[in-house]
Amino acid sequence: MDAMTGFASLQATEDLEIELLLEALFQRFGVDFRGYDRHLLRRKLLALLRQRALSTVSALQEKVLHESGAALSVVRTLAVPSAPLFDRPDWVRRQRIALADSLRPTALPKVWLAEPAGVGEAWTMVILLAEEKLYARTEVFATLASDELLAELRDAAVPVAQLAEFQPQYEQSGGTGRLADYFEVANGEARLLPRLRERITWAQYSLVTDASFNEFHAIVCCRALADFGPVLRQRVLRLFHDSLALFGVMGIDRELGATDAFAEDYQRVFEDGAWYKRVR
The missing domain is CATH 3.40.50.150 (Vaccinia Virus protein VP39)
Structure with a gap:
């Protein structure tokens, strides 16, 4: 497998993991991000993985389903970030x-x-x-x-x-x-x-x-x-x-x-x- 093929395979796996995570958030917690722009979701989720020292989106999903507070952390990451008073x-x-x-x-x-x-x-x-x-x-x-x-x-x-x-x-x-x-x-x-x-x-x-x-x-x-x-x-x-x-x-x-x-x-x-x- 050459480098380009390997990268495509990794991205396809991440895409599937993201879909499963979004479905888990909806089915388990009732928060629906499934219609959100995938490029933006990917960027936000990968940043969260680095912050939490996790290697895969599947590892994040494991925490979302079984660790208290993990789902709220993901929701806060994907939701509109807070802005200060009289911003813009x-x-x-x-x-x-x-x-x-x-x-x-x-x-x-x-x-x-x-x-x-x-x-x-x-x-x-x-x-x-x-x-x-x-x-x-x-x-x-x-x-x-x-x-x-x-x-x-x-x-x-x-x-x-x-x-x-x-x-x-x-x-x-x-x-x-x-x-x-x-x-x-x-x-x-x-x-x-x-x-x-x-x-x-x-x-x-x-x-x-x-x-x-x-x-x-x-x-x-x-x-x-x-x-x-x-x-x-x-x-x-x-x-x-x-x-x-x-x-x-x-x-x-x-x-x-x-x-x-x-x-x-x-x-x-x-x-x-x-x-x-x-x-x-």
């Missing part, structure tokens, strides 16, 4: 404008934040809504596929020292006050004020398998879609279309293409950036 200020500035313009005419707006990048993304959105005088009548539904990750985010906090660190990003996104004013501090940790936290409904929901569960005036999914394979991406775009009210806005990871599901039903909110208004 240019995106947040567009979000501020899009949500304010779309939600202000609505009596009781609902916003769906699908697979957010930790509490940082959810708290950023709620602070924007507060500054636009919308938080008191807007409900944010933040959904994740993993119950374990969901439980962590419900009671999450950030080190209080990070609030000063994130102040410049907050200002670059259009904020004009003190970021720290939106938080309560105890034992060196900062949590969003209770009156703001109560506007977030955290819920378990799978973009892969679940059906539309409400009508929303805004949908934001700017991280997870990038990890999806082409079939799953189209499935989720159809789901968002079914869930978005007429004239509602949608913020996603990249611009819609001509072949994307229901692309003709949207118009751009900005000249650049993947924010869209549903117009039919």
Whole structure:
């Protein structure tokens, strides 16, 4: 067997091992990554193997099935990584404008934040809504596929020292006050004020398998879609279309293409950036 043939055989074996691991995660723990982009999954899983000093994906699957905490470690590796408050200020500035313009005419707006990048993304959105005088009548539904990750985010906090660190990003996104004013501090940790936290409904929901569960005036999914394979991406775009009210806005990871599901039903909110208004 020459080197090229040997490499192809090894990769084929790894491909099979990855499929079996994804099936095990779904069958045993109900978390479905089977429709995710295989190149990205492979990269993340091989990095986890090196971190845990494991030689094969099969060895990782053995731990997932028999070692406490191993499955959560894999889920955390494959899920959307956490992002800090007011990460990507240019995106947040567009979000501020899009949500304010779309939600202000609505009596009781609902916003769906699908697979957010930790509490940082959810708290950023709620602070924007507060500054636009919308938080008191807007409900944010933040959904994740993993119950374990969901439980962590419900009671999450950030080190209080990070609030000063994130102040410049907050200002670059259009904020004009003190970021720290939106938080309560105890034992060196900062949590969003209770009156703001109560506007977030955290819920378990799978973009892969679940059906539309409400009508929303805004949908934001700017991280997870990038990890999806082409079939799953189209499935989720159809789901968002079914869930978005007429004239509602949608913020996603990249611009819609001509072949994307229901692309003709949207118009751009900005000249650049993947924010869209549903117009039919």
